[in-house]
């Protein structure tokens with residue numbers, strides 16, 4: 001009788017172990033899946049490619065392209081494609097100050113001065129961009 005009990009206990013222990021292992025594996029893989037897009041979008045943000053455009057898309061918590069070059073006097077337009085509200089806010093001085101932009105909203109700012117103008121989102125400090133204004 002006690003031998004049977006020990007066998008049963010070992011059997012249960014193994015079962016519990018397997019269930020825990022399967023759970024851990026499942027959790028790991030689902031974490032990887034959910035983390036991947038975030039990691040991807042962050043790396044694209046990190047790779048600051050300067051684009052010659054006057055249109056910036058706000059998507060997946062990032063400005064895209066994060067860095068653009070425009071000629072002085074160009075009107076730059078941002079479009080929020082996220083369901084989350086964002087802002088386009090100059091880091092300092094006079095510059096874009098969109099206030100809250102909801103999904104689908106656009107905001108435009110005309111750069112009349114040559115220079116490099118970094119901006120950010122007021123709600124998400126990791127969201128940054130730069131407009132390079134050339135002659």
Ligand SMILES: [Cu+2]
Pocket residue numbers: 061085086087121122123124127
């Ligand atoms: Cu934001």
